[in-house]
Amino acid sequence: MRVILQRCSRAEVRIDGQVVGRIGQxxxxxxxxxxxxxxxxxxxxxxxxxxMRVMExxxxxMNLALKDVGGAILSISQFTLYADCKKGNRPSxxxxxxxxxxxxxxxxxxxxxxxxxxLQVETGRFGAxxxxxxxxxxxxxxxxxxxxxx
Numbered sequence: 614m615r616v617i618l619q620r621c622s623r624a625e626v627r628i629d630g631q632v633v634g635r636i637g638q639x640x641x642x643x644x645x646x647x648x649x650x651x652x653x654x655x656x657x658x659x660x661x662x663x664x665m666r667v668m669e670x671x672x673x674x675m676n677l678a679l680k681d682v683g684g685a686i687l688s689i690s691q692f693t694l695y696a697d698c699k700k701g702n703r704p705s706x707x708x709x710x711x712x713x714x715x716x717x718x719x720x721x722x723x724x725x726x727x728x729x730x731x732l733q734v735e736t737g738r739f740g741a742x743x744x745x746x747x748x749x750x751x752x753x754x755x756x757x758x759x760x761x762x763x
Contacts, residue, residue, distance in 0.1 A: 614654040614718070615694045616757040617643040620667055624687040624747030626737040634735030639684035640665075641747045644722060645694025646715035647708050654759035655722040661762060662686075663730035667753050675753070685733035686726060689745055690719045712740060 618640050625635040640662065668677040668684060679686070692715065696704035709715070716739045726732045737743040 614647070614650045614658050614722070614759045615645040616658050616662060617691070617694065618662060618665065618667075618753075618755045618757060619643075619747065620750045620753035621687075621747045622750045624745070626687060626689060626735075627744045627746070628738055628741045634687050634737055636685035636687045636733070636735050638668075638682060638750075639679060639733075640686045641745070641749075642686055642688045643691035643694060644688055644719055645691050646710040646718050647695050648710050648714070650710060650714075650718055650759070652718070652721055655718055656725060657759050657762055658757055659722055659725040659730065661757055663726060663732060665755070667755065679732060680730070685735065687735050687737075687745075687747070688719075688723050688726075689737045689743060690715070690739045716740070 621641045623637050624641040625632050664678055666678050667675045668682045670676040692706055692709040695708040696706055697708055698704050723734045723736055726734050
């Protein structure tokens, strides 16, 4: 699994012109699932996201976790995180997990963030054409890959 974590001052996702998820300060996450990913990868990444100390303290240092500042998460499913661009100019998405595998794992990941770590998590809709608007604060952008965290 891969997660692109972006610290934001606000974020929202629209589907067909309607806002379906909106947060203030927090993390905008792009979440990708590949074949072979299991709940273990989701658990690992949820723990890492919940404990990332990239929020600023009173001295302007990245020293606080999301929960410390009352922040929220906007989580967006993103199969393109597994694009293979080695050949030609048109990416292949063969490494992205099929929807019947990816969607339950994406939902599980978000549920772990909510139930185990007590975080507010807003989402888009899996597989939908979404328009995401956010302000990257910092900017802070961190790539998390479950294969690199083991």
